[in-house]
Amino acid sequence: MKHFFSIIGGMGTIATESYVRLINHRVKIKRDQDYLNYILVNDAQVPDRTAYIKDHSQPNFFNDLKADVEGQALLHPDFFVMPCNTAHYFYDDLAELTDIPFLHMMRIAVHNFIENYPDEKKIGLIATEGSIFDHLYEDEIHAVGREVEFGGPEIQPMVTELIYRDIKEKGVVDHDLYHKILQTMHDKYGCNVILLGCTELSLAQEKAPDHPYHVIDPQSIIADVSIELALKIRAGKDPQEVISKYMY
Template identity: 65%
Template sequence: MKDFFTVIGGMGTMATESYIRLLNERTPTKRDQDYLNYILVNHATVPDRTAYILDHTKPNFFPVIAEDIKQQATLHPDFMVIVCNTAHYFYDDFQKLTDIPILNMPHVAIQEMVKKYPEAKRIGLIATEGTMADGIYNHEIEAAGREVVMADHDIQMEVNELIYHDIKENRGEVDGSLYHHILSEMKHKMHTDAIVLGCTELSLAQEKAPDHHYRVIDAQSIIVDKSIELAESNRKAARENGATD
């Protein structure tokens, strides 16, 4: 297969399913052949990312994802997407493994945030405790000239419940009221101008419970659009050069 990209997912599987569903729904199509070519690596047994980031005695997820990247690189995809915000803890090290571009979800998300909400200055961040601790989004938000507002302990406990209990344990069941309450707390208690959803499970919550008025930066939704944009651009270039499958 030519003219394709690789999705490295399974972290978790329900969130990856959301990425694929949105990817297919948003791709402009009139026939089977209009859909995008991609390989999905749903590596569900990757060790817990947050557990390792918070405690380096826990199993390290780097060599597991690194092996996936090296295997996929032999197939020569146009680019790769890692459908897990927390896994971007090792983004620079992952990219060093291959010349094939790996989309940087946090970077792309904050670039889009600046375009969409240029007046927003206090940017709330909700994510796994691993992402909160590793500073991936903090760096991107601060580099964009904005102030990072972290969830406090009480809000973080609610975020954890939504991510790990509602979605990971209960196969994608989303308590919309809990999700909306978290957004309300970040907006009114923490006084934020916009809120970054720095976890793909939170992106699934946004997909299933979008009926609110809060300004959110949905990293997974944004990387879906970026994937389509880049894949269609590569497909067009391939057609113009006469390449076929």
């Protein structure tokens, strides 16, 4: 297969399915051959990311991802994409395993925020406890001179319930709970823009977009970037030149 990219997924599987669905439905097609070429590694056995980040006595998920990346690198994809925010805890270590470009989901999302909302000085962040605990998005946001609002103590239990109890355990999106989280971040904590720092939250946005709030959806953004890169590379442009603008 010529000109394909590798997706390191399965964290979780339903969220990865959402990413694949986005790239399949957003690419413009007139025939089967217009779809993108990709290999999906849906590694559902990767240990829980948040559990390890918060407690290093829990199973380390790095070696599972290392094996996935090294295995795919042997096939020489044009680039890697990993539709899981919390797994970017090991982004630098994974990217060092190969010379193949590895898109940084969080960084691309934060730069999208800067480009589309240049006058906003802060952004609301809802994410897994692991991402927040290790400042994964917070550091990227501070690096571009913006502040982060996490909301009060009532926010994280609602976010955790939506991610783990509803989506991961039951495979359903609680529309009302998702909208309540966004409304609380906007009305009570003054967040004009809210960043969805977990791909399960991106799935919630896909399934329940009928709300008036501005969100930055990293999974939606990385899906668009994946399509743009894949099509430009297929058209004969140099992969490194095309990808360089996304390698912040």
